[in-house]
Amino acid sequence: MDRVLGQSAALRALRSQLATGRVHHAQIFHGPAGVGKFTTALAFARQLLCHDPVTDLHGNQSACGACGSCKLLRQTDDAEESDDRTAVLSSAHPDLHVITKELALFSDDAQERGRKLTSIPVGVIREHLVGPASLAPAMGHGKVFIVDEAELLNATGQNALLKTLEEPTPGTYLILVTSSEHRLLPTIRSRCQRVAYGVLEDKDVARWLGEHHGGLDEQTRKWVVGFAQGSLGRASLAVRFNLVEWGTAVLSPIQRLSKTGRPEPDLGASIGECVDGFAAAWVGAHKNASKEAANRRAAALMGSMISNYARRRIAEMAEGCDPETPGDSEAALEPWLGVIAAVDTFEGQLNSNVNLKLCCEGLGMAVHGALMGVAAP
């Protein structure tokens, strides 16, 4: 796991727990989405469940990779990329219990199966956590429960956890993974050790790409690092869905527009096609995905790509700013601030059910409006 997070504070905290043998029975891994919280939780579980962990010269422990437990857990390596992530994770190892909102789909209760996947039902917590937590481990080396997106537990679901947190069975570990820690009840937070994750640096994302997607050419890798903005989740999406094409279809025209001031009549349509293409590919790859949710996700990714590009341009200009004539520099920033405002408007429209194609056209026009002044005579 150190390969992903380098010497981050989170990793140091976990290492020290393992080295001193004082692993807290309940932990909250919190921090921004896509920085490796869940991946680290899995790696940590692997070490806790390993029958024969190895210690290096620095006192750092790691899983042996060869025992019965490690062998079973090897199949979870690619689970995050898998479309059946929940099925892979929940069946890999009898003492690793990964709780996700998708588990509701496997419920015996038809009503729960039919629910929209916007929360983790209390039934799932009772069936997959509270029940199994009271039983002895199947392989005799402890049990680990990981609740992904723990903020999706409502108050009833969280309260159902309390007894397990207060009277843990020895050798039982619970990790709550969340990007919205404030949505966990104070009674939960106070009973857990909290491990904070920060945003990854570009070099960490580049290293992760090198290790997991070694086949990318240098230019694509650079592009993906910029798109990722410190999130491995975004980096992974960009590779899987070949979003580097968005750069050619959308950012290149925006760049030309800012340089020449000549209109790019297809910009709005290109934005719409990229968003639609991603959403269709997403729905094709995920059985239970709704097209509407996929559209919104795609549009949000598009918006953040464009505003991130504008922010980078502003940062470049601010660096080269002439202190003698700050007024000139401010005027040069103005168009890019306009682009960011256009994306804000676009994001607001997405939440109010306006036709997506029209929103994309509107964004294209607003970007034109903001940038046309740049190089115009």
Ligand SMILES: [Zn+2]
């Ligand atoms: Zn092992």
